[in-house]
Amino acid sequence: MHDMSAHAVSHHAPPQGFIRKHIFSLDHKVIGKQYYGLALVAVFVGMVLSWIMRLHLGWTNLAIPGLHLLSKNGAPGNLMTPEYYLQLMTMHGTIMVFFVLTTAPFAAFGNFFLPIQVGAEDMPFPRFNMMSFWVTFLAFVVLISSFFVGDGPTLGGWTQYAPLSAVGAVSGPGQGLGVILWATSIALFCVGQLLGALNFITTTLDLRVKGMSLMRLPLTAWAWFITSCMGLTAFAVLMPACILLILDQVAGTSFFVPSNLVINDQLQPHSGGSTLLWQHLFWFFGHPEVYIAIVPGMGIVSHVLITNMRRPLLSHRVMIGCMGAIAVLSYMVYGHHMFVSGMNPFSSLAFSFPTLVITIPATIIVLMWIGSLYGSKLRINAASLFALGFVSMFVSGGVSGFFLAQPSIDIMLHATYFVVGHFHMVMAVAAIFGIFAGTYFWFPKMTGRMMNETLGKVHFWLSFVGTYCIFMPFHYLGIAANVRRYQAFVDDYLQPLIPVHRFITVAAIITGVAQFIFLYNLIHSRFLGKLAPDNPWEATSLEWSTPTPPPFDNFGGKHPVVYHDPYQYGVTSSTGDYVMQASPEQVVSEHDEK
Amino acid sequence: MGQADLTMEGHSPGLMTGPPFAIPTKKLAMWLFIIADTMTFSACLVAYGFLRNATPDWPRPFHGMVNVALMTFILLTSSLTMFLGVRAAKAGDKAGALRWTMITALAGIGFAFLHIREWLGLISEGMTLFKNPWGTGLFGSAFFSVTGLHITHVIAGVIALIVVGMRYKGGRYNADDIEIVGLYWHFVDLVWMFVVPFVYLLNLAH
Numbered sequence: 001m002h003d004m005s006a007h008a009v010s011h012h013a014p015p016q017g018f019i020r021k022h023i024f025s026l027d028h029k030v031i032g033k034q035y036y037g038l039a040l041v042a043v044f045v046g047m048v049l050s051w052i053m054r055l056h057l058g059w060t061n062l063a064i065p066g067l068h069l070l071s072k073n074g075a076p077g078n079l080m081t082p083e084y085y086l087q088l089m090t091m092h093g094t095i096m097v098f099f100v101l102t103t104a105p106f107a108a109f110g111n112f113f114l115p116i117q118v119g120a121e122d123m124p125f126p127r128f129n130m131m132s133f134w135v136t137f138l139a140f141v142v143l144i145s146s147f148f149v150g151d152g153p154t155l156g157g158w159t160q161y162a163p164l165s166a167v168g169a170v171s172g173p174g175q176g177l178g179v180i181l182w183a184t185s186i187a188l189f190c191v192g193q194l195l196g197a198l199n200f201i202t203t204t205l206d207l208r209v210k211g212m213s214l215m216r217l218p219l220t221a222w223a224w225f226i227t228s229c230m231g232l233t234a235f236a237v238l239m240p241a242c243i244l245l246i247l248d249q250v251a252g253t254s255f256f257v258p259s260n261l262v263i264n265d266q267l268q269p270h271s272g273g274s275t276l277l278w279q280h281l282f283w284f285f286g287h288p289e290v291y292i293a294i295v296p297g298m299g300i301v302s303h304v305l306i307t308n309m310r311r312p313l314l315s316h317r318v319m320i321g322c323m324g325a326i327a328v329l330s331y332m333v334y335g336h337h338m339f340v341s342g343m344n345p346f347s348s349l350a351f352s353f354p355t356l357v358i359t360i361p362a363t364i365i366v367l368m369w370i371g372s373l374y375g376s377k378l379r380i381n382a383a384s385l386f387a388l389g390f391v392s393m394f395v396s397g398g399v400s401g402f403f404l405a406q407p408s409i410d411i412m413l414h415a416t417y418f419v420v421g422h423f424h425m426v427m428a429v430a431a432i433f434g435i436f437a438g439t440y441f442w443f444p445k446m447t448g449r450m451m452n453e454t455l456g457k458v459h460f461w462l463s464f465v466g467t468y469c470i471f472m473p474f475h476y477l478g479i480a481a482n483v484r485r486y487q488a489f490v491d492d493y494l495q496p497l498i499p500v501h502r503f504i505t506v507a508a509i510i511t512g513v514a515q516f517i518f519l520y521n522l523i524h525s526r527f528l529g530k531l532a533p534d535n536p537w538e539a540t541s542l543e544w545s546t547p548t549p550p551p552f553d554n555f556g557g558k559h560p561v562v563y564h565d566p567y568q569y570g571v572t573s574s575t576g577d578y579v580m581q582a583s584p585e586q587v588v589s590e591h592d593e594k
Numbered sequence: 595m596g597q598a599d600l601t602m603e604g605h606s607p608g609l610m611t612g613p614p615f616a617i618p619t620k621k622l623a624m625w626l627f628i629i630a631d632t633m634t635f636s637a638c639l640v641a642y643g644f645l646r647n648a649t650p651d652w653p654r655p656f657h658g659m660v661n662v663a664l665m666t667f668i669l670l671t672s673s674l675t676m677f678l679g680v681r682a683a684k685a686g687d688k689a690g691a692l693r694w695t696m697i698t699a700l701a702g703i704g705f706a707f708l709h710i711r712e713w714l715g716l717i718s719e720g721m722t723l724f725k726n727p728w729g730t731g732l733f734g735s736a737f738f739s740v741t742g743l744h745i746t747h748v749i750a751g752v753i754a755l756i757v758v759g760m761r762y763k764g765g766r767y768n769a770d771d772i773e774i775v776g777l778y779w780h781f782v783d784l785v786w787m788f789v790v791p792f793v794y795l796l797n798l799a800h
Contacts, residue, residue, distance in 0.1 A: 124619045194630055198623050206619040232626060236633035244641065244739065252724035253735040255641065272730040277644050281637060 014552040024134070026126035027552060031133050032112030033446065038137060039104035039435075042095050044519075045144070047512050049092040056080045058498070058505035060488040071152050073173065083173045085487035086155035091147070093158030094182065097289065098189050099140050101428060104435045105296035106231070107136070107196055110224040112446060114200060116543040117221045119209030119560050119582075121553045123199040132195035139188035146174065146181040154178035157485065159286065162256030162278035164263070166248035167270065171263050180249050183242040190239035193231045200228035209542075211562030215317065216581070218541045218566040219306075222320050223299020226327045230288045230295070233331075238285035241278065248273075279338050287334035288327075290427045294394075295323055297434025298365060301387040304437045305369060307539045308384035309376035310577055312567035314368050322361035322368075329358040339407045340414045348407040355405040359398070366395055382456025383537075386437035389464050390430050396468075397426025400475060415485070418478020421471045429467050436463070436518070443525065444532030448549040451525040459517045466511025473500050538578055541566050545582045624774045628781045631747075635785050638743055639792055642736040646796075653729030654797045655721075662794045665708045666786065669748075672701030673783045680776045683762070683769035691772055692763050698779060699755040702748050709745050713738075733797075740793055747782045754778065 015021045025031060055064055063078035074084030115123055123129050146153040151173040156165045160182065169176035204217070204225040217225075247253045254270030256278045261268040302319060306312055313319050335343065335351030369391050378384060400422040403409050413419060436459075443451045482489070482497055489498055535544040543550075545560055560582040568579040572588045579587050617625075646652050656662075679694030716726075716737075723738055725731040758775045761767040 125623065194627075197630075198626050201626055202619050202623050206617075206622060232630050233633045236630040237637040240634050240637045240641075240743070247723070247735070247739070252722075253739075254724065254732060255645065255735060270724070270731075272645075272649055272732045274645055274648050277641055280644070281641065284637075 024130060026122070026130050028111050028115050028123050028126070028129060029446075029550065029554075031129050032108050032110070034133050035103050035108035035111055035136070038133075038140060039100050039108055040519075040522075042099035042103070042140065043432075044515075046092050046095040046100060047515065049088045049095070051509060051512055052080070053085060053088050053092065054501075054505040054508045056085055056487065057489075058502040070147065074152055080487070082487040083155055084152070086157070086172075086485065087153045087174050087178070089485065090155055090157050090160075090182075091143070091153050094143060094186075096428060097158055097293070098186065099136075099143075100435075101293035101431045102193070102231075102289070103136065105300060105431055105438065106224060106227050106292065107132075107193075109220075109300065109435075109438050109442065110200060110227075110296065111196075113442065113543050114221055114224050115203055115207065116546060116550060116554050117218050117541055118203060118207055119212055119542050119555070119562065120203060120207035121555070124202045124207060125195075125199050128195040129199050132192045132199070135188050135195070136192035139185045139192065142181055142188065143185035146178045146185075149181070150174065150177035152178060154182045156182075159282055160245070160278075161282075162245075162248075162275045163258060163261055163268075163273075165278070166245060166254075166256040166273075167261070167263055167268050168249055170266055170268070176249070180246055183245045183249070187239050187242040187246075190235040190242070193235040194239075197228040197232040197235075200224055201232065204228075209559050209562060212542075212581075215320075216562055216565055218299075219302040219313075219316070219319060220296075220299040220541075223296050223302075223323060226323050227292050227295045230292050230327050230330065234285045234288035234292065237281060241281035241285070244281075245278070276338075276341060276343065279341055280334075283334040283337045284331070286337065288330040290423070291326055291330045293431045294427050294434075295326065297390055297431045297437075298323060300434045300438040300441075301390045302369070303541070304383045304387040304441045305373065305378075306567045306569065307441075307537050308379040308381065308387070309373060310379070310569040311372060311376055312565075312569060313372045316565065316567070319365065319368055322365045325361040326358060329354055329361070333358055336405060336410070339410045345407075352405055352407055356402070359402065359405070362394075362398060366391065366398075381440070382451070382453055382460055383437050383441035385457060385460040385464075386433050386440060389460060390433040390437060392464070393425050393430040393433055393467065397422055397424070397430060397471075401426060412481075413478055415483060416478035417474045417482045417484055420484050421474025421478060424474070425467070425471045429471065433463075436460075439522070441537065442543075443522075444536050445543055445546075445548055445550070447526050447529075448532055449525050449527075449529030450532045450536065451529060452521050455517055455521040459514060459521065462514035462517070463511060466507055466514060469507035470504050470511060473504055476500065535580075538576060540564070540568055540578050540580045542581055545580055618770055621770065621774050621777070624777050628777065631781065632785075635743065635788070638740050639788060642740055642792065645732050645736060649730050649732060651729045652797075653726065653733050654799050655726070655728045655733070656794060656798050659794065659798065661708060661712055662790060665705055665712075666790055668701050668705045668708070669783050669786050672698045672705070673780050675701060676776045676779045680769075680773045683772040686769075688763070691769070692759055695755055695759040695762070695772060695775075699752050699759070702752040702755065702779075706745060706748050706752070709741065709748075713741075737793060740789060744782070744785060744789055747785070751775075751779050751782050 015025065022030065052064060052067065055062055061079065064075070064080065065078060067075035067078045067080065071084060074081055074087060111129065115121070154160065154165070154174045155172050156175065156179065160179065164171040164175060165179050167175070204221060244255045248255055248257060252270070254273040256275055257268060257270035257273045258275055259271035261270070302313060332354040333351055335347055336355045339348050400418065404413060404419065404422060440451055440456050477497055477500055480497055482494060489495060489501070532548050534546070534548045542560055542562070546554055547556065562581045563584050564579055564581050564587060566581055568587050570577055571579055573579045573585055579585050675694050676698045679691050679698060682690035682694055720727045721734045723734050726734045754775050758767055758771050762772055
């Protein structure tokens with residue numbers, strides 16, 4: 001089980017059969033595409049769930065045609081029950097956080113491009129890599145299966161707070177089998193992430209080609225490396241937490257169930273545990289997790305912006321240092337999710353301070369992007385637009401983080417739509433924009449064909465404006481004390497807010513429909529797009545030194561030698577204003593000439 | 595350590611700059627796994643400490659420490675035999691390396707035997723995952739989870755030692771692989787050094 005050596009790499013020849021080539025493939029590029037496909041399925045499932053929820057929030061008594069097909073008990077006569085709303089919300093959160101935001105920017109792009117960017121033929125443990133995808137796939141199947149068994153998926157929210165998650169069916173539909181399936185799925189997901197992180201870190205440290213010193217790694221490679229360091233340690237804490245939760249459900253233990261707990265008029269037989277313990281274990285994972293979702297996006301956005309503004313960031317090293325600082329600090333701030341949980345109030349201060357400190361590297365990163373953009377002649381294309389969109393989302397969502405970081409304000413805003421708006425902008429949509437930027441940028445290399453730029457730009461503007469229309473009003477709702485996780489707004493003070501909710505619902509549906517432009521563009525370009533040249537963006541890193549799409553062993557049996565820092569733009573050379581990393585040409589910078 | 599150890603099989607030697615810390619990839623992966631596993635054990639031990647602190651009637655049922663001392667002695671000794679095995683392998687003494695590796699596996703089996711016997715004794719006294727005669731049921735939950743996680747690691751380690759030893763004998767694995775499985779074994783031993791004070795000594799009867 002723990003014998004790593006049994007799975008070590010031996011040089012694998014190109015596979016022949018269909019199954020080895022496309023399904024149980026050991027090739028990191030195929031595995032990367034598989035992760036991308038999984039994330040694509042998951043994101044559309046999650047999006048449809050959010051549509052159903054939004055429709056219900058805007059028009060509570062609206063019958064949603066066909067909903068009873070999904071759940072007879074959850075939607076009798078196509079009318080959603082309160083419990084079913086919470087079940088859909090839980091699944092939306094879980095699917096999006098784990099199977100989209102963690103999977104796409106990190107596992108999908110990282111698998112495809114990290115080995116190429118360091119100049120390797122593959123990752124050092126291809127079998128682990130294949131297992132990592134298929135375990136993740138299994139986790140997704142287990143999670144989705146909870147829609148169809150028992151009384152549906154769990155309704156506990158993606159945070160699955162104890163004790164309601166730990167006492168079984170008495171606490172509501174899906175709280176028995178649904179929670180067990182949820183926890184099993186997440187524990188499996190942790191295994192997949194662990195295997196992935198082992199491969200990512202060893203690839204980065206051990207498989208770099210000659211000349212590729214650590215400081216010559218592109219920022220994407222650094223972002224994936226830092227993310228995998230976080231994933232290695234964070235998921236290793238979530239996994240035992242999930243196992244303890246399963247034990248509480250099936251083995252009669254009471255890790256997370258306090259004494260004398262009465263639920264639905266029934267005294268629970270368990271006793272002695274702590275509800276707060278679950279929150280500590282969960283958020284010790286949960287906070288690094290949000291950076292696991294966003295740091296790869298920072299890398300991708302830097303990579304895309306640098307290529308399109310034809311100049312490196314103000315400082316490569318500071319950027320790397322800031323991402324590293326965020327990774328370290330991410331473990332010290334997790335308690336800011338628990339200001340009102342009943343923790344010792346003094347610990348709020350201890351968690352508030354590093355939370356404000358972590359905004360410093362985040363702010364430096366943003367200033368670095370903006371400072372580098374200032375005065376540059378940015379090439380406007382779908383990828384660079386989405387990269388700018390990422391910066392915009394990250395700033396807009398990040399600003400509300402300053403409010404939430406302070407316990408005195410958080411007491412008011414906790415569990416309101418303000419928080420929902422905050423994390424959707426700063427982490428969810430920003431990371432999704434990072435995925436889009438990466439897709440438009442790397443699609444030519446991944447498939448050998450170009451995507452349609454016009455459709456990409458239309459997709460950007462609809463998504464960008466739409467996202468602001470959806471999530472900016474969330475902040476307003478939160479300040480108006482609109483509590484999150486309510487399935488209907490019947491209280492006097494909430495009823496005047498319903499029109500805002502209707503506006504958000506309409507915006508969400510339009511923005512969601514706009515995503516089908518992307519889906520069409522993706523599928524159409526995959527088969528009928530213009531054939532892509534090897535280096536369509538005139539970029540410098542190693543992935544653009546390979547043929548398009550890259551051959552099985554990435555560099556056609558040769559190993560590139562790296563001569564330069566990753567971002568040699570704005571220089572005078574034989575090819576134009578850039579020198580590729582693998583080009584032995586001398587670099588003459590414009591500044592030197594002046 | 596030869597040059598061949600520094601490069602991955604299948605990657606043409608000479609083109610690589612060599613791993614920065616002169617640590618072969620498989621060994622690095624084991625270190626990374628150990629880091630992750632440390633987090634897993636820490637989470638379990640912290641959870642145990644958290645619950646123990648929060649519970650006023652935490653039982654202290656252990657009367658003697660003969661058994662746990664014997665288990666600890668066996669496991670510590672097995673780290674020594676593992677070390678001797680790795681040293682023999684590095685010196686090219688194949689027979690010696692195999693012998694010490696198998697002695698280590700035997701020690702692991704002895705440890706597991708004593709541990710399971712102790713479990714059965716506690717179970718026969720009425721201790722289960724969720725109740726026991728001495729106090730809060732959480733004691734059994736915590737005890738069986740923490741020691742259960744550890745003994746799973748010991749059993750997996752015994753299997754790994756035997757598999758690696760056999761493949762080393764057959765020539766598929768080299769001295770490095772013995773060292774890598776040794777790293778894991780020392781880690782399991784080290785974790786036990788945390789389990790003993792926290793789970794056993796703190797719960798000794800007054």
